Amino acid sequence: MAEAQAAQIGSIVPGSPEEKRLHEIWEAEPGWRGWLSTTDHKSIGLRYLFTAFFFLIAGGIEALIIRLQLARPNLSLVTPEQYAQLFTMHGLTMIFLYALPILSGFSNYLWPLVLGSRDMAFPRLNAFSYWIFIFAGAFLYASFPLGQAPNDGWFNYVPFSGPVYNVGPNIDVYALGMVLLGLSTTAGAVNFVVTFLRLRAPGMSIPRVPIMTWGTLAASFGNLFAVPAVSLAFFLLWLDRNFGTHFFDIAHDGKALLWQHLFWIFGHPWVYVIVLPAMGIVSMGLPTFCRRPLVGYMPVALSTVATMLLGFEVWVHHMFATGLPSLSLSFFGAASMIISIPSAVATFAWIATIWLGRPVFKVPFLFFAGFIILFVIGGVSGVMTAAVPLDLQLNDTYFVVAHLHYVLLGINVFPVVGGIYYWFPKFSGRMNSEKLGRLAFWIMFIGFNLGFFPMHIAGLLGMPRRIYTYPPNMGWDTVNMVTTAGSFLFALGVLVFVIDVFYSIYKGAKAPINPWDAPSLEWTTPSPPPPYNFAVIPFVGSRYPLWEGRLAEAEGRSRLDEGYLLMNGRETLGTTAMHAEPDAILKMPADSYFPLVASIFISALFVALLLHALIMAITTVALGLLSLVGWLWPRPVLRMEAAA
Amino acid sequence: MSESMLPTVPVRNEARLSGWFGMWTLIATEASLFVYLLFSYYYLKLQTDQPWPPEGPPRLLLSSVNTFLLLTSSLFVYFGERKLKQDRKKAAVALIAIAIAFGTAFVLIQLKEWSRKSFSISTHLYGSLYFTITGFHLLHVVLGMGMLAVVSAWTAMGYCTKSEHGPVSAAALYWHFVDAVWIFIFGTFFIVPYL
Numbered sequence: 001m002a003e004a005q006a007a008q009i010g011s012i013v014p015g016s017p018e019e020k021r022l023h024e025i026w027e028a029e030p031g032w033r034g035w036l037s038t039t040d041h042k043s044i045g046l047r048y049l050f051t052a053f054f055f056l057i058a059g060g061i062e063a064l065i066i067r068l069q070l071a072r073p074n075l076s077l078v079t080p081e082q083y084a085q086l087f088t089m090h091g092l093t094m095i096f097l098y099a100l101p102i103l104s105g106f107s108n109y110l111w112p113l114v115l116g117s118r119d120m121a122f123p124r125l126n127a128f129s130y131w132i133f134i135f136a137g138a139f140l141y142a143s144f145p146l147g148q149a150p151n152d153g154w155f156n157y158v159p160f161s162g163p164v165y166n167v168g169p170n171i172d173v174y175a176l177g178m179v180l181l182g183l184s185t186t187a188g189a190v191n192f193v194v195t196f197l198r199l200r201a202p203g204m205s206i207p208r209v210p211i212m213t214w215g216t217l218a219a220s221f222g223n224l225f226a227v228p229a230v231s232l233a234f235f236l237l238w239l240d241r242n243f244g245t246h247f248f249d250i251a252h253d254g255k256a257l258l259w260q261h262l263f264w265i266f267g268h269p270w271v272y273v274i275v276l277p278a279m280g281i282v283s284m285g286l287p288t289f290c291r292r293p294l295v296g297y298m299p300v301a302l303s304t305v306a307t308m309l310l311g312f313e314v315w316v317h318h319m320f321a322t323g324l325p326s327l328s329l330s331f332f333g334a335a336s337m338i339i340s341i342p343s344a345v346a347t348f349a350w351i352a353t354i355w356l357g358r359p360v361f362k363v364p365f366l367f368f369a370g371f372i373i374l375f376v377i378g379g380v381s382g383v384m385t386a387a388v389p390l391d392l393q394l395n396d397t398y399f400v401v402a403h404l405h406y407v408l409l410g411i412n413v414f415p416v417v418g419g420i421y422y423w424f425p426k427f428s429g430r431m432n433s434e435k436l437g438r439l440a441f442w443i444m445f446i447g448f449n450l451g452f453f454p455m456h457i458a459g460l461l462g463m464p465r466r467i468y469t470y471p472p473n474m475g476w477d478t479v480n481m482v483t484t485a486g487s488f489l490f491a492l493g494v495l496v497f498v499i500d501v502f503y504s505i506y507k508g509a510k511a512p513i514n515p516w517d518a519p520s521l522e523w524t525t526p527s528p529p530p531p532y533n534f535a536v537i538p539f540v541g542s543r544y545p546l547w548e549g550r551l552a553e554a555e556g557r558s559r560l561d562e563g564y565l566l567m568n569g570r571e572t573l574g575t576t577a578m579h580a581e582p583d584a585i586l587k588m589p590a591d592s593y594f595p596l597v598a599s600i601f602i603s604a605l606f607v608a609l610l611l612h613a614l615i616m617a618i619t620t621v622a623l624g625l626l627s628l629v630g631w632l633w634p635r636p637v638l639r640m641e642a643a644a
Numbered sequence: 645m646s647e648s649m650l651p652t653v654p655v656r657n658e659a660r661l662s663g664w665f666g667m668w669t670l671i672a673t674e675a676s677l678f679v680y681l682l683f684s685y686y687y688l689k690l691q692t693d694q695p696w697p698p699e700g701p702p703r704l705l706l707s708s709v710n711t712f713l714l715l716t717s718s719l720f721v722y723f724g725e726r727k728l729k730q731d732r733k734k735a736a737v738a739l740i741a742i743a744i745a746f747g748t749a750f751v752l753i754q755l756k757e758w759s760r761k762s763f764s765i766s767t768h769l770y771g772s773l774y775f776t777i778t779g780f781h782l783l784h785v786v787l788g789m790g791m792l793a794v795v796s797a798w799t800a801m802g803y804c805t806k807s808e809h810g811p812v813s814a815a816a817l818y819w820h821f822v823d824a825v826w827i828f829i830f831g832t833f834f835i836v837p838y839l
Contacts, residue, residue, distance in 0.1 A: 121665075122660045122666060186673055190666055190669040190670065194666055194669065195666075224673040224676070225672065228674075228680055229674065230678045231677070232684070236684070236776070243765060244766030245765055245772035245776065246769045249769075252768060253692045254693055254772075255688060258684060258688065261683075261687065262683075262684070265680070302714055304646075350838065483681065492652065496723045566652075573786065583653060584653055584655065584656055584660065585653055585654070585656075632794075632810070633796060634803040634804075
């Protein structure tokens with residue numbers, strides 16, 4: 001049955017019967033059926049964006065309560081235990097339920113569009129990773145209303161998180177929830193890696209790949225190797241807590257530092273996992289508003305990969321104060337300094353792009369340019385803490401809190417909001433309000449710096465992180481008051497942004513195909529794109545398909561209106577990994593309930609483990625495996641279509 | 645590539661299925677899991693003052709037989725996959741079935757080995773490591789057997805053929821991986837204590 005179906009070359013006119021047929025082939029069923037079974041990467045991407053943003057708001061509200069508690073000395077707005085749960089939930093929400101999922105949302109939505117494909121390599125796996133993400137999020141939050149939320153900080157150090165000191169279900173919820181979430185992260189990473197290797201449009205050889213995909217690709221490779229460390233750490237902790245094992249049990253020669261090693265072997269690569277794709281968003285969007293290609297595409301792509309690789313060799317800089325041998329500290333301190341070099345390459349590339357371009361000061365540009373400033377501040381404080389002697393002074397103070405917030409908000413939230421503004425026309429088919437957008441930017445930018453810069457000073461004044469409250473004579477009153485005021489101002493900026501989004505979805509002007517005159521393939525599709533993305537698979541002849549003819553360095557010509565006609569069922573083109581030569585027609589799966597069903601059973605398994613419900617656990621494992629077999633069952637229908 | 649030279653493309657390229665790439669990424673992440681498991685083992689072992697292993701070096705006979713069984717089963721899977729590519733479906737199903745039988749024997753012997761131990765997962769640190777790490781591996785063996793069972797059923801039903809052997813190849817790859825991991829675990833728990 002090795003049918004050599006000759007893929008025809010041709011073009012499809014909008015409104016033609018062929019286009020209609022494509023529409024029917026790719027469209028999800030109407031109503032709730034389609035909603036639960038769709039595998040369209042665009043729907044999944046938008047769901048990721050919405051869900052992750054919802055978690056950002058939840059984590060933000062937790063932060064505001066924390067800031068109220070710290071606004072003045074000796075306040076007791078919440079109890080110490082509630083405070084511990086708040087900062088833990090704030091941390092894990094922002095780091096695990098917001099920072100990566102929001103970037104997965106961008107990548108899911110945009111990858112097939114920028115790569116010239118009709119979907120991701122594994123559309124059903126894509127749906128699966130979303131469902132697991134939202135179930136894991138619900139799982140992690142399930143014990144919060146009961147006042148039993150995780151309470152040991154997001155990095156959950158033993159022995160406090162062990163069975164002796166923490167007897168409630170708090171930490172078990174965190175441990176199992178993280179293992180569950182790890183499945184989602186891994187499934188997503190697999191999908192991005194294979195999509196990159198397999199589904200790029202013909203002609204899109206490695207040097208022509210859109211710059212943003214490098215960030216997500218590096219992050220996904222990182223996830224494949226890093227996530228098992230944290231899943232294992234949490235699983236071993238769960239065994240310690242529930243079955244009396246001794247991995248972290250100091251009384252029986254277990255080691256508390258094993259937790260820190262496993263956690264940070266994952267944790268530091270994770271930092272780059274949640275910033276590299278965001279840097280990719282900037283590298284993609286910023287040049288559009290500078291009216292020129294990114295300066296130094298190759299160095300930026302290479303430094304992205306280099307950062308991820310080096311990111312696996314710096315984890316001990318989170319453990320400088322744990323009494324490790326000084327040789328080890330020197331090595332990891334040096335590595336942590338070296339990693340600033342590839343980051344600096346990217347920074348100078350952005351600055352040069354603005355410098356050599358003719359900037360157009362639209363809202364996305366403001367967020368991207370603001371990001372560069374915050375990135376430099378966060379980067380410099382990072383190099384400072386990479387120096388072992390200084391870190392010993394700053395360790396566990398608010399200086400570190402300031403640093404990580406500059407890094408995570410600066411490098412993640414600002415590019416994300418800028419990216420939402422940039423691709424808003426594609427997402428929604430509408431233009432955003434420039435006025436509200438500018439207002440949102442300035443309030444966020446001022447609020448952010450007002451809120452987080454004084455934390456550096458609080459740290460230098462010796463204020464430890466995570467303290468519940470402080471006495472009035474420490475000299476910390478003013479900085480804390482300013483920080484609290486700034487955080488509320490920042491929250492107001494986010495609110496203005498949310499209002500803008502909802503206002504523009506309903507009232508914004510209709511968006512044209514390419515409102516920013518951008519160079520990449522997603523801007524050749526209508527706003528919003530049809531279910532099949534591209535009527536014909538385009539042929540890519542250069543790095544900037546829509547700017548050819550205007551650039552002196554134009555290498556070749558892309559063909560966008562004419563290309564492979566693929567319409568025998570759901571099809572897209574598979575190409576070779578290096579040169580993107582056409583290799584095979586890929587039969588894409590139909591929509592399916594199996595990803596949802598499998599996710600329900602797998603999540604139910606984790607509930608069973610939490611409750612020690614043996615029969616439920618066995619049942620859910622059996623049903624989960626059965627649904628996987630059903631999911632993967634060979635599809636003769638597709639082959640019959642192919643033979644026809 | 646000029647306009648007139650765009651080549652025709654086949655519907656499938658069995659050598660480069662997405663599922664094949666996907667299986668490699670799964671193996672990459674699972675291999676990392678075992679690396680971290682063994683990292684934990686050696687990290688804890690090197691810092692302990694307890695006698696290690698507490699009962700002295702383990703007996704080798706059963707585990708050596710088991711190693712032999714598992715590695716041989718990989719050969720059967722390899723030849724089963726090859727037969728399928730030669731369009732000899734029945735031979736392929738038979739060979740994979742033998743591999744599953746060997747896998748089953750491995751699981752039973754491993755359970756027997758477990759029951760012979762005088763300690764449990766909670767007795768001491770070594771017990772925690774021993775049962776957790778071999779348990780993880782055992783789980784992967786069972787999963788691999790499940791995969792082999794499903795793809796051999798698909799072969800018997802005519803879904804997997806000479807030209808569409810992708811699922812069989814992917815399951816075979818996973819099985820070889822599970823076997824390769826065992827070599828490291830066997831070495832760690834059974835050979836290293838003698839060195």
